[in-house]
Every structure is written in structure tokens, then in C-alpha cells.
Amino acid sequence: MRLSRLFTKTSKTAPADEVAKNAQLLIRAGFIHKEMAGVYAYMPLGLRVLEKIKQIIREEMNALGGQEVMMTTLQPKEIWEKTDRWDDAKVDNWFKTKLVNGTELGVGLTHEEPMVDMVSNYVNSYKDLPFSIYQIQNKFRNELRAKSGLSRGREFMMKDLYTFSLNQEQHEREYEKIVASYLRIYDRVGLGDITYRTYADGGIFTSKFSDEFQTVAEIGEDRIYVDEKKRIAINEEIFTDENLEKLGLNKDELIEKKGVEVGNTFHLESKYTDALDVYYTDEKGQSQSIIMGSYGIGVSRLMAVIAEIFADDKGLVWPESVAPYKVYLVNIGNNDGSRSEELYKELTDLGVEVLYDDRDVRPGQKFADSELIGIPYRVTISDRLIESGKYELVERKNGQEMLLTHEQLIDRLS
Ligand code: ATP
Numbered sequence: 001m002r003l004s005r006l007f008t009k010t011s012k013t014a015p016a017d018e019v020a021k022n023a024q025l026l027i028r029a030g031f032i033h034k035e036m037a038g039v040y041a042y043m044p045l046g047l048r049v050l051e052k053i054k055q056i057i058r059e060e061m062n063a064l065g066g067q068e069v070m071m072t073t074l075q076p077k078e079i080w081e082k083t084d085r086w087d088d089a090k091v092d093n094w095f096k097t098k099l100v101n102g103t104e105l106g107v108g109l110t111h112e113e114p115m116v117d118m119v120s121n122y123v124n125s126y127k128d129l130p131f132s133i134y135q136i137q138n139k140f141r142n143e144l145r146a147k148s149g150l151s152r153g154r155e156f157m158m159k160d161l162y163t164f165s166l167n168q169e170q171h172e173r174e175y176e177k178i179v180a181s182y183l184r185i186y187d188r189v190g191l192g193d194i195t196y197r198t199y200a201d202g203g204i205f206t207s208k209f210s211d212e213f214q215t216v217a218e219i220g221e222d223r224i225y226v227d228e229k230k231r232i233a234i235n236e237e238i239f240t241d242e243n244l245e246k247l248g249l250n251k252d253e254l255i256e257k258k259g260v261e262v263g264n265t266f267h268l269e270s271k272y273t274d275a276l277d278v279y280y281t282d283e284k285g286q287s288q289s290i291i292m293g294s295y296g297i298g299v300s301r302l303m304a305v306i307a308e309i310f311a312d313d314k315g316l317v318w319p320e321s322v323a324p325y326k327v328y329l330v331n332i333g334n335n336d337g338s339r340s341e342e343l344y345k346e347l348t349d350l351g352v353e354v355l356y357d358d359r360d361v362r363p364g365q366k367f368a369d370s371e372l373i374g375i376p377y378r379v380t381i382s383d384r385l386i387e388s389g390k391y392e393l394v395e396r397k398n399g400q401e402m403l404l405t406h407e408q409l410i411d412r413l414s
């Protein structure tokens, strides 16, 4: 991509009403556009980051045998009434709307009910189970406060997976595999060291805990107690002596931290399947309950957390796995630009993703923008470097500079 063609531009300021650091930086660098509080559009650079995060999640879900679908945003009220989740007194952050004829509709805030309803068309016998289904799509929630940028949107991207199992034992096995895959996902996006499986409230219809995945961060709205050695944590909500004992945690070894919930997995038992009348017939011809789990990851929230945690005073610092491009190529000086054009072509042909700053602007602005945008490697070509036959490579995350020959550079980047 040539920066001269990119329609977005960097800016020295973010909207005055934007208080979240992630959104301020992402707006200034041209990754997102603020439509209104809690509602953001993704610009080309931002969309590339979002897609990379989605792809990592998708790979892990597919590796577990998850099958991808895309459910609808508009929801009929009837299925939500069956589980008693339509009433505003029960779920207070629904967006609802009406058809011209007055029929009420909901705007999807989660998808347990529609998933179960859809599945009912295909599940009859024990031979049809187990399976898991997931989607990656926007959810809508009428959040009271939306001051955390992408971290708490009113429209935000979620990956939600649902498992359907024959019995509790099979469910537990599936569940643990998914927890393990979640930890791999956080690791792959660069947050592995500071993200903890965190025991939390399981909801009203199960005695089990749910598992939250909490990344330790200043923007966190949750308080958690971390056991560094065991690499697990417990949410403040359920922090009681009784629960600590149940979980085998020792109060003296726990450290209080602020956490941001980047995922949440639930044991749903057969609450939803029973409520929507979806059963299977076992080998003996008896009707049996289907055991379900649901598993969410906040995709756009992850992007916010990554943006915010790694940023420094110069701007964004993307981990390579989710960076919009790997290399930011800069040409400065009076040379005719042919050297940088050649390198741009060569790297691109090798499959290296390059953002090429071919603009006619001062070197200072090119360097500042490369830092604000946060691409992992900057390669500079200048008149002096052309003369010496070298390329300058600077690593964004630590500022480390290297002078490399052409061969060394290609080796390093491909
Ligand atoms: P929170 O407690 O932060 O409001 P939640 O428990 O209501 O989140 P879930 O229903 O568990 O959220 O949704 C699954 C995941 O989606 C969460 O773990 C979180 O990462 C993400 N998420 C939830 N609400 C939002 C939001 N408003 N904006 C962005 N991501 C969100």
C-alpha cells in the first residue's frame, strides 16, 4: 500500500469528547472513525488489524472443529420470551425496534436463543451430537456508558461459539479444549503474559463458575485477584472464603489487579435447549436434554486492549501478529526514488506486507507518522544509505536500529 493513496490521514488531535486512550490513538492514526459515542467505523488500517485478530480466532476455532456461520442481527421476540430474556426488566441493554405493522424485533446482543432455535431443525438423534458452531459478527448493546473507546462499544465485534453435547462429561471435555484454545489466542495476539483464566459468576442457572479471561490493564473495569504461580485469578464478584477454598486458592498468594474482560465462557447446562424444546433421542429411543456451552471473545475490545497496552508516547506499537503491515518503508533525500520502488516491489513479491511512505512530505513527518501508526519495522532509504549500499532498519517496539546490507535486510524481513 502506498501512503500517498491511502484516503485516511494522521492527525495531531482526536475528537475533543474522546477520552479513551485506545480510541484517541486509533482515530489520530486513521485506524477508526468515530460515528458517535460507542460506535466506530473501521478504516483500511483498522480493518486490517481487526481482520488479523479475527483470523487468529478463526484458525483456533476451526482447529477445534468449530463450524462458522453468520446469524442474523434482527431477532424475533418470541424465542427470547421462551427463555425470559426479552423483558427489559430481565435484560436492560437491548436495542429493540418495530416492523411497520408494529411487530417488535430485537437487535442481536448475544445469540444463545437464535442458535438453539436454528439448531432444532437439524438435531434429532444422538448421532447428530456433539458439534460446535461459531460466528464473528457485530453485537448491539445499549451500554449505559460508552467512554472506553473500542473497549465498550454499543456496536462491537464479538466471536461467539456454542457447543452442543450429549452429556455433562462430553461437555466438560469440549469446554476445557476451548479454554485452552482461548489461552492460545491471547498468546498469539501478544497478550499471553498478562491474561488470566479468571473464575467468575456462572449465572443464575448453574452452580458452576464461568471463566472470564482477564487482561491486566489500567483500562480494566473489573477487579481481580491473581495467583501468579498458578496463572489463574478470581473475580472480585465471587471473592469469598468459601469460593477460595472450593478453587484451592490461598488468599495470601493473591494479588489484586485491574482487569479487562477479553473473553467469557459459560456452562449453560440445558437451560436454553430445554426452554426452546430441543432434545435428542438416545440409543434406547429416550428423549434427552442437550448440554450447551457458550463462549465469547470481544474482538474489537481485544483490538482496544492491544492498542492501549503496547502504546508509548509516540503512538501505537502493534505486535507483528496483528499489525496492519509488517514494514513501513521510507525514502528521504534527493534520490530519484528508484531504490525504494525496487525494494517495495521486491518485498511485496515476497509476500511481506509493506506500507510505503511515498508522500512528498518532510522526513520528520514520515518518521512521526511511522511511529504513530506503529508498524513493527521501519526501513529507511536515504541518499547517504544508497551510497554506502546499506538500509536502516528500526524496530518499533524497542527503537533498536540496524544497518543492513540488501541480503541481510531481505533475510530479516521475509
Ligand atoms: P462486560 O462485563 O464487560 O459488560 P459482558 O460480560 O456483558 O461484558 P459477554 O456477554 O460475556 O460480555 O460478552 C463476551 C465478550 O464480549 C466479553 O468478554 C467482552 O470481551 C466482549 N464485550 C462485551 N460487551 C462489550 C462491549 N460493549 N464492547 C466491546 N466488547 C464487549
Ligand code: MG
Residues within 6 Å of the ligand: 261, 263, 264
Ligand atoms: Mg462476560
